[in-house]
Amino acid sequence: MQAGKITMRGLVSYYLDNIEKQKMLNAFLEVWAEEALLAAERVEQKIKNGTAGKLAGMVIGLKDNICYKGHCVSASSKILDGFQSVYSATVVEKLLAEDAIIIGRLNCDEFAMGASNENSAFGRVLNAANHDHVSGGSSGGAAVAVQADLCLAALGSDTGGSVRQPAAFCGVYGLKPTYGRVSRYGLIAYASSFDQIGPLTASISDMQLIMQVIAGKDLNDATTSAQPVPNFTTCMPRLKAKIAVMKEGLYHNGVDAEVKKAVEETIEKLKTNGHQVEEISFPLLDVLVPVYYVLTTAEASSNLSRFSGLMYGYRSPQAKDLEDTYKKSRSEGFGPEVKRRIMLGTFVLSAGFFDAYYSKAQQVRRLVRETTNHIFEKFDFILLPTTPTPAFKAGEKSKDPIAMYLADIFTVHANIAGNPAVSIPCGTHSNGLPMGVQLMSKNFTEAELLAFANTL
Amino acid sequence: MNIDYHLYEAVIGLEVHAQMLTKSKAFCADATEYGALPNTQVGPVSLGHPGTLPVHNKEAVKYAVKLGLACQCDIAAHNYYARKNYFYADLPKGYQISQHTTPICENGFIGIKLKDGTEKRIGLIRIHMEEDTGKSMHDQDVYDTLIDYNRAGTALVEMVSHPDIRTGEEAYQYLTEVRKLLRYLDICDGNMEEGSMRCDANVSVRLKGAEAFGTKVEVKNMNSIRNVQRAIDYEIKRQIEAISKGEKIYQETRTFDAMKGETLVMRTKEGASDYRYFPEPDLPPLHITPEFIDVVKEQMPALPKELFHKFTAVYGLSEYDAGVLTENKDVAAYFETVLKHTGNIKAAANWVMVQVKGYLNEQALEIKDFVLQPAKIAEIIDLIDSGKISSTVASKEVFPAMIHEHHKSALEIAEALNVLQESNSDELQKIVDEAIARFPDKVAEYKSGKTSLVGLFMGEVMKLSKGKADPKVASKLVKETLDNK
Numbered sequence: 038m039q040a041g042k043i044t045m046r047g048l049v050s051y052y053l054d055n056i057e058k059q060k061m062l063n064a065f066l067e068v069w070a071e072e073a074l075l076a077a078e079r080v081e082q083k084i085k086n087g088t089a090g091k092l093a094g095m096v097i098g099l100k101d102n103i104c105y106k107g108h109c110v111s112a113s114s115k116i117l118d119g120f121q122s123v124y125s126a127t128v129v130e131k132l133l134a135e136d137a138i139i140i141g142r143l144n145c146d147e148f149a150m151g152a153s154n155e156n157s158a159f160g161r162v163l164n165a166a167n168h169d170h171v172s173g174g175s176s177g178g179a180a181v182a183v184q185a186d187l188c189l190a191a192l193g194s195d196t197g198g199s200v201r202q203p204a205a206f207c208g209v210y211g212l213k214p215t216y217g218r219v220s221r222y223g224l225i226a227y228a229s230s231f232d233q234i235g236p237l238t239a240s241i242s243d244m245q246l247i248m249q250v251i252a253g254k255d256l257n258d259a260t261t262s263a264q265p266v267p268n269f270t271t272c273m274p275r276l277k278a279k280i281a282v283m284k285e286g287l288y289h290n291g292v293d294a295e296v297k298k299a300v301e302e303t304i305e306k307l308k309t310n311g312h313q314v315e316e317i318s319f320p321l322l323d324v325l326v327p328v329y330y331v332l333t334t335a336e337a338s339s340n341l342s343r344f345s346g347l348m349y350g351y352r353s354p355q356a357k358d359l360e361d362t363y364k365k366s367r368s369e370g371f372g373p374e375v376k377r378r379i380m381l382g383t384f385v386l387s388a389g390f391f392d393a394y395y396s397k398a399q400q401v402r403r404l405v406r407e408t409t410n411h412i413f414e415k416f417d418f419i420l421l422p423t424t425p426t427p428a429f430k431a432g433e434k435s436k437d438p439i440a441m442y443l444a445d446i447f448t449v450h451a452n453i454a455g456n457p458a459v460s461i462p463c464g465t466h467s468n469g470l471p472m473g474v475q476l477m478s479k480n481f482t483e484a485e486l487l488a489f490a491n492t493l
Numbered sequence: 494m495n496i497d498y499h500l501y502e503a504v505i506g507l508e509v510h511a512q513m514l515t516k517s518k519a520f521c522a523d524a525t526e527y528g529a530l531p532n533t534q535v536g537p538v539s540l541g542h543p544g545t546l547p548v549h550n551k552e553a554v555k556y557a558v559k560l561g562l563a564c565q566c567d568i569a570a571h572n573y574y575a576r577k578n579y580f581y582a583d584l585p586k587g588y589q590i591s592q593h594t595t596p597i598c599e600n601g602f603i604g605i606k607l608k609d610g611t612e613k614r615i616g617l618i619r620i621h622m623e624e625d626t627g628k629s630m631h632d633q634d635v636y637d638t639l640i641d642y643n644r645a646g647t648a649l650v651e652m653v654s655h656p657d658i659r660t661g662e663e664a665y666q667y668l669t670e671v672r673k674l675l676r677y678l679d680i681c682d683g684n685m686e687e688g689s690m691r692c693d694a695n696v697s698v699r700l701k702g703a704e705a706f707g708t709k710v711e712v713k714n715m716n717s718i719r720n721v722q723r724a725i726d727y728e729i730k731r732q733i734e735a736i737s738k739g740e741k742i743y744q745e746t747r748t749f750d751a752m753k754g755e756t757l758v759m760r761t762k763e764g765a766s767d768y769r770y771f772p773e774p775d776l777p778p779l780h781i782t783p784e785f786i787d788v789v790k791e792q793m794p795a796l797p798k799e800l801f802h803k804f805t806a807v808y809g810l811s812e813y814d815a816g817v818l819t820e821n822k823d824v825a826a827y828f829e830t831v832l833k834h835t836g837n838i839k840a841a842a843n844w845v846m847v848q849v850k851g852y853l854n855e856q857a858l859e860i861k862d863f864v865l866q867p868a869k870i871a872e873i874i875d876l877i878d879s880g881k882i883s884s885t886v887a888s889k890e891v892f893p894a895m896i897h898e899h900h901k902s903a904l905e906i907a908e909a910l911n912v913l914q915e916s917n918s919d920e921l922q923k924i925v926d927e928a929i930a931r932f933p934d935k936v937a938e939y940k941s942g943k944t945s946l947v948g949l950f951m952g953e954v955m956k957l958s959k960g961k962a963d964p965k966v967a968s969k970l971v972k973e974t975l976d977n978k
Contacts, residue, residue: 102544103544104543104544110543110544112543117543120543122542122543122544123537123542124537124542124545126544221544221546222544222545222546223544223545224544225543225544226543226544226775228774229774229775230774256548257546257548258546258548259546259547259548259549259775259776259777260546260774260775260776260777335771336771336774338578338769339576339578339587339588339769339771341587342578342580342586342587342588343541343543343585343586343587344543345580345587347582348540348541348585349542359582363580383769386578386769386770386771387767387769388767388769391769391771395771
């Protein structure tokens with residue numbers, strides 16, 4: 038670009054053409070073409086003046102649960118029909134302040150609940166490597182947009198693997214930062230103590246640039262950390278790292294043989310490069326998914342109470358009084374998976390069940406945290422497949438919620454414990470679909486994690 | 494049927510909600526001014542828009558700690574917020590951020606004075622912080638209920654008393670003390686008519702001596718402290734009469750109709766509501782350090798009880814006077830400022846209680862809006878004490894004139910009104926001599942023992958001086974002159 042071979046406007050037009058050509062992927066719910074072109078000219082001028090921000094030249098898509106002032110946002114749900122946000126998420130403010138260009142909003146599972154993007158009110162997203170297969174979810178549109186070169190990078194959100202799992206399914210990089218590293222202000226909440234916004238990119242260097250900009254304390258989000266943000270681009274990879282591999286993960290009977298082999302090859306490569314890799318036992322693996330579903334649905338049942346049909350979004354035209362408005366608007370506005378999770382969460386918080394489910398799950402969550410921290414006293418990273426299998430076929434698991442939930446088995450750990458984790462592309466399966474390997478690290482060590490991931 | 498009401502006693506617990514006078518809301522920066530146009534003090538956080546998050550208001554925490562300290566409560570070091578989940582139109586998020594298992598203050602008490610002069614302590618179970626809801630307005634539109642969300646998210650403290658209260662009168666005393674405290678601490682303006690302070694009463698009755706509680710009825714919608722007392726008195730009577738007739742008391746919520754002076758059923762409770770409380774994940778726990786508590790302690794003003802003690806023990810005022818002067822923090826402060834300018838404590842107390850408060854009541858003014866500085870009151874008192882004006886002239890003429898020309902001194906005003914008393918003895922002696930000279934026969938009578946005739950001479954002196962003679966000095970001179978004849 039500096040050589041004048043490509044212009045910002047040309048770059049945006051390139052992505053807009055690609056989006057149009059690949060419309061059948063259903064990655065974008067809305068494209069802000071005019072706006073992006075205008076922004077391109079503005080940024081172009083800034084580049085010429087030498088006043089451009091850190092992200093000048095980056096064309097970014099937003100998962101449809103990140104608020105952008107004056108723009109529609111729907112969390113891929115009918116219940117937010119016609120809703121425009123009156124404010125911008127902190128991450129959006131930060132991206133724009135550094136001259137990123139936001140090109141549109143990306144399809145996802147409704148309220149980020151799902152692992153295949155089949156729960157969107159606007160249809161599933163197609164995996165660009167094989168249209169019959171799912172994109173993964175919930176940030177399916179974000180992963181496919183990067184995979185199919187519809188934009189340079191995307192911001193997704195990760196509550197139990199929603200950035201990393203689709204990234205693995207689509208052969209791109211996906212990061213879930215440490216809980217509290219990136220502001221959630223303006224992210225439509227699914228499960229507040231699990232949610233983190235994270236980038237999906239085609240390269241580690243793009244991810245480093247984006248993290249440099251979006252990480253940090255936000256006065257609008259009391260759960261963000263005041264830990265200083267390190268310099269992501271100058272952080273050097275560890276030369277002799279200690280890496281733990283969870284036996285219960287790698288040898289889990291749900292893990293596809295080729296996925297297992299890909300991880301084993303990664304292990305060999307690490308050893309060759311002089312790193313120390315050790316198999317460890319993590320007996321809590323099988324309780325992760327149940328703990329995740331008790332706690333996230335509890336929080337979701339409360340977070341989604343505000344979608345009532347009263348103030349904004351969808352209101353049932355049949356509703357006659359207040360109670361009717363709630364019941365009909367919510368029954369008609371929410372999809373089946375969202376309703377299932379609201380009911381489950383309402384149940385686990387109910388008097389008489391609270392102690393048995395919510396309190397117990399919180400205790401296990403503490404235990405998982407302690408055990409995880411304990412592992413990180415001895416190791417720098419934990420290595421696992423991101424997902425047990427490559428992207429499955431559309432419709433294959435949508436009738437069986439439990440099978441779908443188990444697709445999260447390796448990713449929920451980082452959200453339960455709060456640690457950062459990145460999914461790194463790791464070869465292609467014989468069926469032609471991408472595979473991913475996941476690295477998890479100590480809290481607030483994203484810079485080291487990404488620097489190390491870059492060596493794989 | 495004859496009912497012996499004295500066989501029963503009432504058991505009453507009060508829940509007081511007080512809107513804190515913080516400039517912004519409990520969990521966001523939206524303003525909290527009362528009386529603003531509907532739905533003008535609402536940002537995305539107040540309205541519970543998707544993606545919004547709450548943040549702590551440190552000022553609100555400070556207020557709650559202040560209140561707790563004033564009530565001798567234990568202050569919780571670790572505070573967790575909780576979500577109370579329920580659906581209602583005035584609750585934008587579908588949950589209220591409150592405190593559940595760890596209220597910021599526990600235990601403590603409010604002292605009230607009983608009629609026989611003894612003090613009774615009403616125990617506090619807890620004081621906790623929470624956010625207010627919006628306001629449903631059922632009378633603004635013919636068909637629809639309208640909602641004003643200005644109030645949504647306003648910081649509240651809720652004070653829950655033990656069921657230590659036995660009568661409507663005690664409830665009245667309790668609320669009066671609570672309101673006084675809230676106002677002294679500048680936590681809440683305590684205005685029940687505007688709803689910045691609200692009270693729900695839990696009332697049950699039982700036979701005297703019984704240990705078990707009767708069935709509890711919750712009474713709501715009382716817009717003054719007096720109406721809380723009336724509602725409780727009515728409810729006690731209603732419940733005793735029902736029990737006497739063998740009827741059952743239902744656990745229900747009743748509303749008070751101030752016009753009829755009755756409570757009416759609002760809703761019956763089918764078991765307790767399930768609010769599905771759980772820890773608020775958007776707010777990290779708030780830790781209150783001993784240092785923070787010390788800072789709050791240092792900023793605490795003197796409490797009404799402390800001032801009452803000072804006014805009686807140090808200033809030697811009667812309990813009644815001390816009570817009147819400490820009812821309101823600003824009045825007490827005004828009085829103490831008067832004392833900085835005059836040593837006549839009793840006169841200062843009287844002037845503040847009678848003339849100043851009388852004027853304020855008449856004009857419906859607050860003392861902070863009163864034009865006369867405390868020093869001016871002291872000037873008036875000094876003029877009286879030095880014999881330059883009489884008390885009557887001071888309150889009837891000088892005081893009202895000073896309010897109109899509050900920049901002038903009391904002396905200037907008295908001169909302008911021409912009401913300064915003649916207390917110069919040389920001048921007075923001439924008048925006294927003249928007065929005595931007019932009644933030589935009366936002088937003889939006086940000399941023979943009819944000393945009551947002093948009054949006659951005094952009357953003449955006042956006449957001759959056109960009322961400006963200082964009576965004290967004049968009467969002394971008259972007596973001396975007569976005795977020396």
